[in-house]
Amino acid sequence: MTRLDPAAYLAHIEAESARFLDVLSTCAPDAQVPSCPDWNAADLLWHLGTVQYFWHRIISTRPAGPDDDEEPVRPDSYDELLAFFSATHASFLAALAAADPEEKAWSWSLPSDQNVAFTYRRQAHEVLIHRLDAELAAGVSSGMPADLATDGVHEALDVMFGGLPEWGVFTPAPSYVEYRITDTGVSVWAQIGTFSGTSPEGKTYTDEPDQHVVPDPGVAPALVVSGTAADLDAWLWHRVGDERVVIEGDDEVRAVVAAVLGQSID
Numbered sequence: 001m002t003r004l005d006p007a008a009y010l011a012h013i014e015a016e017s018a019r020f021l022d023v024l025s026t027c028a029p030d031a032q033v034p035s036c037p038d039w040n041a042a043d044l045l046w047h048l049g050t051v052q053y054f055w056h057r058i059i060s061t062r063p064a065g066p067d068d069d070e071e072p073v074r075p076d077s078y079d080e081l082l083a084f085f086s087a088t089h090a091s092f093l094a095a096l097a098a099a100d101p102e103e104k105a106w107s108w109s110l111p112s113d114q115n116v117a118f119t120y121r122r123q124a125h126e127v128l129i130h131r132l133d134a135e136l137a138a139g140v141s142s143g144m145p146a147d148l149a150t151d152g153v154h155e156a157l158d159v160m161f162g163g164l165p166e167w168g169v170f171t172p173a174p175s176y177v178e179y180r181i182t183d184t185g186v187s188v189w190a191q192i193g194t195f196s197g198t199s200p201e202g203k204t205y206t207d208e209p210d211q212h213v214v215p216d217p218g219v220a221p222a223l224v225v226s227g228t229a230a231d232l233d234a235w236l237w238h239r240v241g242d243e244r245v246v247i248e249g250d251d252e253v254r255a256v257v258a259a260v261l262g263q264s265i266d
Contacts (some may be wrong), residue, residue, distance in 0.1 A: 002150050002151040002153070002186060002188070003121070003151060004121075004124075004147060004151055004265035006101040006117065006118055006120050007120055008147070010093070010096060010124075012124045012127075012128065012145065013108040013120075013123055013124050014093055015087045016127040016131045016259060017052075017093075017127050017131075017164075017177050018047075019131050019134075019142065020048065020127060020130060020131040020134050021082065021085060021089070021137050023134040023135055023137075024041055024045050024134050024137075025042070025082060026058075026138070027134065027138040029042040029081075030042070031100050031137045031138065032137065033133050033134075033136060033235055034137070035133050035238070035239045039133075041134070041137045042081055044133055044134060044137065045078075045081045045085055046084075047130070048126070049072075049081070049084050049085040050071075050072060050201060051126060052085075052088050052089055052092040052123070052127075053072055053088045053092070055092060055119050055123055055233060056088065056092040056095050057070065057092050058107075059092075059095045059096055059105060060107055062099070063103070063105055063114075064106065066105040070161070072084070074080060077188060084224055096120060096123075097187060099116045099162070100116060101115065101116045101120055102115060103115060104116075105118070105119065107119065107122070108161060109122075109159060110164075111166075113159075117265045119154060121151075122155070124148060125151075125155050125156075128144065128145075128148055128149070128151065128152060128201075128233075129233075129237050130257055131196060132144065132237075132239055133239070139224055142187075143230060144230035144233065144234070146229045146230070147184075149228075149229035149232075149234075150181055150186050150229040152233035153179055153181060153186075153188050153229060153233050153235075153236060154188045156233065156236040156237060156265070157179065157188055157190055157213050157236065158188075158212075158213040160209065160236075161236075161260055161261060161263070161265065162212045164212065165199070167197050167199060167200065167204070168195055168196065168229045169195070169196050169198070170194070170195055171194045171195075171207075172191050172192075172212075173191070173194075174223040175191050175192050175250070175253050176189055176190065176192075176214070176219065176223075177191075177192065177211065177221055177222065177223045177224070177225065177249075178223070178224045179225050179226075180226035180227075181226075181228070181232055182226055182227060182228055183228045183229055184229050186229075187216070188213060189213065189214050189215065189216050189217060189221070190211040191211060191212045191214045191217070192209070192210070192222075192253055193212070194207040194208060195207075195210035196208070196266070197208075209255075209260050211257065211260050215234070217241065220247065220259035222249050223248070223249030223250055223253040224248050224249055225245055225246070225247050225257075226245065226246045226248075227246065230246055231244040232245060236261065237265065
């Protein structure tokens with residue numbers, strides 16, 4: 001199990017947000033973000049600020065869902081953007097700290113994730129990856145916490161790539177992938193297969209490549225993807241390339257995995 005205690009997620013949100021703000025405080029506003037080519041540093045700062053603004057509202061108005069009518073106005077200057085993020089983060093952190101992780105709260109995820117705990121975990125990983133983006137824009141690096149990055153491998157595979165909506169069907173194939181985290185000794189397993197279904201909006205999916213996290217199946221993996229927690233987490237989020245991980249095994253399974261993980265989860 002890779003999950004951290006709520007207090008650990010909260011501490012990571014605070015520390016990663018502080019580092020994010022510190023890096024962007026001395027970064028040129030127009031510096032391009034290599035991992036998000038359509039953004040510069042000011043856009044990245046605004047993005048994470050609005051994300052934390054949104055989830056502050058979700059936690060503060062729980063268990064009600066989002067009110068799409070309420071949106072902040074983007075400040076004109078970079079200094080005002082920095083101030084907006086700082087104030088928004090402080091409010092968000094205070095709201096999370098005062099909430100019981102087990103309380104009901106809206107999320108865009110599965111029915112089992114309709115609680116405050118979802119926001120604790122999801123936003124810890126959101127700010128970790130965007131702190132990495134900030135450092136890429138500024139040309140600096142400070143590494144990634146191994147405990148959070150290890151959980152990030154599981155969260156990326158299980159939540160961001162592996163969610164199964166109620167209207168969809170996953171048809172498994174008898175092949176498994178082991179995501180082997182070399183520095184923390186953890187493996188996350190996934191089973192490949194196909195996804196089919198028709199969304200509430202009427203879009204139909206037929207036999208799309210898919211994979212889902214499963215317990216260790218007790219059989220040899222058809223494909224092994226190995227690397228440190230930081231490298232695997234960053235690789236799953238398309239922040240580093242294949243040169244940072246080792247991929248060994250069946251070429252057909254690798255093609256399925258590449259199709260699944262090639263989707264954008266920004």
